[in-house]
Amino acid sequence: MITIEHLTKIFGAKNAIDDVSFTAEDGKVTGFLGPNGAGKSTTMRAALGLIRPTSGTALIDGKPFRQMSSPMREVGAVLNPRSAHKNRTARAHLEALALSNGISKHRVDEVMELAGITSVAKKKVGSFSLGMGQRLSIAAALLGDPQNLLFDEPVNGLDPEGVLWVRQLCRFYASQGKCVLLSSHLMSEVAQTADNLVIIGKGHILERTTVTQFISEHSSHAIRVATPEVNRLQGLLQGQPGVAFQLLPSNVQDSSGAQILRVTGMELKQLAQMAAAQQIALYEIHEEQASLEEAYMALTHGQEEYKTAPLPTPESTHYQAQPVQPHSQPISSAPNSYQQPPVQSQMPAMPIPQHIPPDARPSTQQYPNEIGNQTGNQNEEGGAR
Numbered sequence: 046m047i048t049i050e051h052l053t054k055i056f057g058a059k060n061a062i063d064d065v066s067f068t069a070e071d072g073k074v075t076g077f078l079g080p081n082g083a084g085k086s087t088t089m090r091a092a093l094g095l096i097r098p099t100s101g102t103a104l105i106d107g108k109p110f111r112q113m114s115s116p117m118r119e120v121g122a123v124l125n126p127r128s129a130h131k132n133r134t135a136r137a138h139l140e141a142l143a144l145s146n147g148i149s150k151h152r153v154d155e156v157m158e159l160a161g162i163t164s165v166a167k168k169k170v171g172s173f174s175l176g177m178g179q180r181l182s183i184a185a186a187l188l189g190d191p192q193n194l195l196f197d198e199p200v201n202g203l204d205p206e207g208v209l210w211v212r213q214l215c216r217f218y219a220s221q222g223k224c225v226l227l228s229s230h231l232m233s234e235v236a237q238t239a240d241n242l243v244i245i246g247k248g249h250i251l252e253r254t255t256v257t258q259f260i261s262e263h264s265s266h267a268i269r270v271a272t273p274e275v276n277r278l279q280g281l282l283q284g285q286p287g288v289a290f291q292l293l294p295s296n297v298q299d300s301s302g303a304q305i306l307r308v309t310g311m312e313l314k315q316l317a318q319m320a321a322a323q324q325i326a327l328y329e330i331h332e333e334q335a336s337l338e339e340a341y342m343a344l345t346h347g348q349e350e351y352k353t354a355p356l357p358t359p360e361s362t363h364y365q366a367q368p369v370q371p372h373s374q375p376i377s378s379a380p381n382s383y384q385q386p387p388v389q390s391q392m393p394a395m396p397i398p399q400h401i402p403p404d405a406r407p408s409t410q411q412y413p414n415e416i417g418n419q420t421g422n423q424n425e426e427g428g429a430r
């Protein structure tokens with residue numbers, strides 16, 4: 046369990062976090078959400094003893110990080126995907142961490158396999174892409190099979206398969222009774238993973254709630270239904286107590302070309318059953334979810350540390366659109382046309398240790414394209430020490 050109480054951190058003239066309090070419980074994924082510069086990393090770094098709070102406390106299982114005798118067994122942290130020494134191989138990096146924490150080499154193999162990086166174990170970390178660095182950080186965090194996981198933006202740089210894997214990993218660890226604190230900018234990402242939500246803006250807690258509660262409070266409860274028999278459906282809904290509907294403009298169509306009706310005041314199941322009873326064909330029916338992200342944006346509006354300027358419109362600039370010139374040759378042979386890179390062959394699938402649950406295993410997809418010549422700029426350790 047991670048307990049943050051009245052935590053304040055002032056850097057010079059900057060009040061990075063101000064009287065922040067919340068608890069990340071065991072057996073739950075707690076999503077820690079906020080715009081850039083809101084104070085998420087500062088809070089997590091304070092919990093890991095990497096910065097000294099100006100006031101307040103950050104405790105993990107009731108004690109400060111610095112008092113832990115075997116920290117990697119108590120807390121695993123992902124803070125910076127570029128944290129490992131770039132001249133070390135992935136295996137050497139993990140083995141050094143394991144050795145200094147009394148963890149067996151056998152566990153190094155397990156976490157590399159779990160994170161899908163076994164095939165690059167002998168590669169230098171400096172050659173890793175952002176996504177591979179992120180996988181290595183996660184592997185390091187899992188080394189001690191800790192009770193608490195602190196993941197700061199763990200999906201940054203990951204491909205869709207990696208994002209899904211992190212989601213499943215968080216859910217798996219929470220199902221084992223462990224505490225998972227997961228920071229993100231994206232409500233849509235957190236809503237799919239977390240049980241509880243802590244939303245922060247400009248160093249202040251804006252909301253502490255559960256994902257279910259947030260969805261129920263902020264969802265529009267509208268249903269969108271695509272049907273080729275919109276007149277019949279409207280006739281059916283007409284006069285239903287408390288029900289309202291609106292035909293969306295014809296430019297909002299589903300892929301089948303059916304018309305879309307937006308209905309409020311009834312449950313999805315009820316609407317589907319009524320339509321079925323009248324043999325009205327429905328091509329698609331779903332609850333609107335867009336409002337969740339909108340609700341988060343509304344909540345954090347004005348709390349952004351870094352505001353973007355509106356993009357100029359063509360009218361506000363002297364830009365004049367040039368008429369498009371027809372291609373004098375086929376696009377595929379035009380000198381500057383985009384060339385599809387050759388598809389790389391996949392690396393062989395790897396075996397997964399049997400004790401790892403199926404839904405927490407990485408897919409056997411490998412990342413042959415990720416070994417580039419990027420260099421990391423790391424001087425910090427991502428895994429908790």
Ligand SMILES: Nc1ncnc2c1ncn2[C@@H]1O[C@H](COP(=O)(O)OP(=O)(O)OP(=O)(O)O)[C@@H](O)[C@H]1O
Binds near residue numbers: 056059079082
């Ligand atoms: N070492 C530091 N010295 C001065 N200011 C700092 C320092 N670390 C963080 N800050 C400031 O504290 C505020 C909170 O930063 P923090 O990194 O905690 O935000 P965040 O929510 O993690 O942002 P992001 O999502 O962009 O990572 C920001 O204004 C940041 O510039």
